[in-house]
Amino acid sequence: MRYLNVDTAKKISKIGLGAWQFGSKDWGYGDSYADNVADAIVGRALELGVTLFDTAEIYGYGRSERILGRALGDKRESIFLATKILPVLPVAPVVEQRAVASANRLKARWLDLYQVHQPNPVVRDGTIMRGMRALQQVGLVGEVGVSNYSLQRWRAAEHALGSRVLSNQVLYSLVARSPERDLLPYAESHGRVVIAYSPLAQGLLSGRYDRDHRPANRVRAANPLFLPENLERAEGLIAALREVADAHSATPAQIALAWVIHHPSVVAIPGASSVEQLESNVAAAEIELTDVEYQALQAAAARFQPITGAAAWSRVARARFGRGTA
Ligand SMILES: NC(=O)c1ccc[n+]([C@@H]2O[C@H](COP(=O)([O-])OP(=O)(O)OC[C@H]3O[C@@H](n4cnc5c(N)ncnc54)[C@H](OP(=O)(O)O)[C@@H]3O)[C@@H](O)[C@H]2O)c1
Numbered sequence: 334m335r336y337l338n339v340d341t342a343k344k345i346s347k348i349g350l351g352a353w354q355f356g357s358k359d360w361g362y363g364d365s366y367a368d369n370v371a372d373a374i375v376g377r378a379l380e381l382g383v384t385l386f387d388t389a390e391i392y393g394y395g396r397s398e399r400i401l402g403r404a405l406g407d408k409r410e411s412i413f414l415a416t417k418i419l420p421v422l423p424v425a426p427v428v429e430q431r432a433v434a435s436a437n438r439l440k441a442r443w444l445d446l447y448q449v450h451q452p453n454p455v456v457r458d459g460t461i462m463r464g465m466r467a468l469q470q471v472g473l474v475g476e477v478g479v480s481n482y483s484l485q486r487w488r489a490a491e492h493a494l495g496s497r498v499l500s501n502q503v504l505y506s507l508v509a510r511s512p513e514r515d516l517l518p519y520a521e522s523h524g525r526v527v528i529a530y531s532p533l534a535q536g537l538l539s540g541r542y543d544r545d546h547r548p549a550n551r552v553r554a555a556n557p558l559f560l561p562e563n564l565e566r567a568e569g570l571i572a573a574l575r576e577v578a579d580a581h582s583a584t585p586a587q588i589a590l591a592w593v594i595h596h597p598s599v600v601a602i603p604g605a606s607s608v609e610q611l612e613s614n615v616a617a618a619e620i621e622l623t624d625v626e627y628q629a630l631q632a633a634a635a636r637f638q639p640i641t642g643a644a645a646w647s648r649v650a651r652a653r654f655g656r657g658t659a
Contacts, residue, residue, distance in 0.1 A: 334382030335618045337600055339524055341499070342475060343413045343445060347594045348618045349385025350378045350611065351530065351602040356396025361550040362606055367400055374611045375404035379412070381615045387502070387528070387602045389417035389450055390435050398438035405440070414439060415446035415528075417480060417502075420453040420461055428464025432473055448478035448502055452486050462493040478502060478528070484515040497525065505529035505599065507538060507570060507589055507634040508558065520598035529593045532601035534558055538589035540571040554652070557645035566639055573633030577626045583617070586610075590617035592630050 336344040354360045355371045362370070375386070386405070388397045398416060405412065416435045418428060436444055447468065449461055468474035479490050480502035491498045501520070505512045505527065512527055520527045533539055537558050542548055544561045553559045558567070574585035581588065593601045594617075605611040622630070640648070 334615065335594075336384070337526060338597065339499075339526055341413070343411055344384055345413050345526065345600055346382060346384045346618070347600050348383060348590065348615050349387055349413075349415075349528075349600055349602040350374070350383055351604040352386060352388040352397045352401045353392045354397075354604040354606065355388070355400040356393030357552075358393070359551040360604075360606075366606070367396070370607065371400050372404040373608050374605050375401065377608050377611055378615070379405075379408050381612065383615060384411055384413045385415065385528075385600060385602060386412060387415045387530075388439070389419070389448075390431060390438075391417070391419045391450065395434075395438050398435055402438055402440040409441070413445045414441055415448060415478065416444055417448040417450040418461075419450045420456070423449075423453055423456055423461035423464070425460070425464035425467060428461055429467055432464075432468050436473060443473050443475060445475045446478045446500065447474040447476075448480050448500070449482075449490070451481040452479070452483075457493070458486070458490040459493040462490060462495075465494060476500070478526075480528075480530075484519055487516070487519070497523075500526040500528050502528035502530055502602075504531050505593060505601075506532050506534045507574075507592055507630060508534045508567075508637060508639070510634060517596055517598060521596070525598065527596075527599045529599055529601040532593045532603050533586055533589055537564070537567060538571070538574065539584070539586040540575060543568070555649060557641065557649050558639060560640060560645060560648050560652070562648075563639040563645075567637055570633045570637045573630055577622070577630060580626070581620055583620055584613060587613060587617040587620060588622070588630070590614060591620035591622050592627065594618065595622055595627060 335347045356367050388401050418431050465477045476499040478500040482501050487501050544564050574588050578585050578588045603614045
């Protein structure tokens with residue numbers, strides 16, 4: 334495993350583990366996944382040197398935190414445990430109470446990283462950061478993070494907290510590259526971290542799916558990338574991933590992850606539906622892409638032009654509610 338070169342109390346692994354899948358009905362992995370496989374995934378992740386584990390109070394309405402807490406058991410020494418608050422009514426006493434509730438579900442004495450899941454469109458960050466500051470002062474929270482924040486709002490959050498907001502967890506993958514514009518340069522120049530979520534585009538970049546083999550679960554039924562037309566349009570990008578993968582005796586998913594964490598300030602938190610996937614994702618941390626390979630992937634990503642916006646959403650709705658074909 335490789336670790337981030339940022340000054341934190343504990344090392345942060347370049348590949349972490351996303352735990353949304355744990356206990357979430359929307360991923361549809363079922364009870365034996367939640368009761369057994371999740372524990373095995375976490376156990377293997379610990380053995381392989383993963384330190385970053387990411388969950389949220391909203392995932393499975395607390396179930397993901399409970400499963401992760403159970404699976405981690407007492408192996409807490411070197412982990413960097415991250416969860417998130419959904420900022421509904423984010424006044425300080427509520428923030429403090431919600432952190433305690435998350436820590437209890439996680440069976441944790443403290444949270445290494447407590448993130449604001451998304452910017453509240455109405456309430457400014459001064460309100461929530463008052464709670465965060467109090468949590469840091471009593472030692473329940475180590476680092477504060479945000480998620481889905483613009484650069485401007487990330488900086489405003491730091492101003493409100495009065496110290497660093499270590500990380501911004503955002504959508505970042507070969508099919509979602511907007512963080513390259515300003516978040517990555519900011520993180521690099523200020524010793525901050527970008528945590529890439531959906532780094533495999535929810536499995537699209539594994540190359541497992543195509544027009545005739547689409548995943549069946551609610552998360553991906555609602556993701557326009559899995560529309561048949563978009564799966565077809567992604568074929569060139571998947572082919573580029575396969576070509577690089579062949580040169581490294583790796584898989585397209587591993588190359589997609591190696592591409593994401595190529596940047597020094599980025600870590601990725603792929604979810605996994607099996608222990609094998611977790612092992613494969615961890616191994617991606619060791620893959621060094623050459624400049625030529627990196628550029629070839631950028632170029633293939635730029636050529637991928639999915640259907641987006643209203644056109645995509647109307648197709649998703651039609652496919653979901655059965656009016657015509659997607
Ligand atoms: N902050 C936010 O707003 C936000 C939003 C979304 C996610 N997140 C976080 O980010 C984490 C990851 O994002 P995500 O789950 O949306 O997407 P992801 O990590 O891109 O995709 C995960 C899915 O990809 C497939 N996969 C994983 N490893 C694979 C491998 N080695 N080979 C082939 N397929 C593989 C699995 O699905 P199948 O096996 O079923 O194909 C798995 O469930 C979440 O768990 C969550 O912690 C945060």
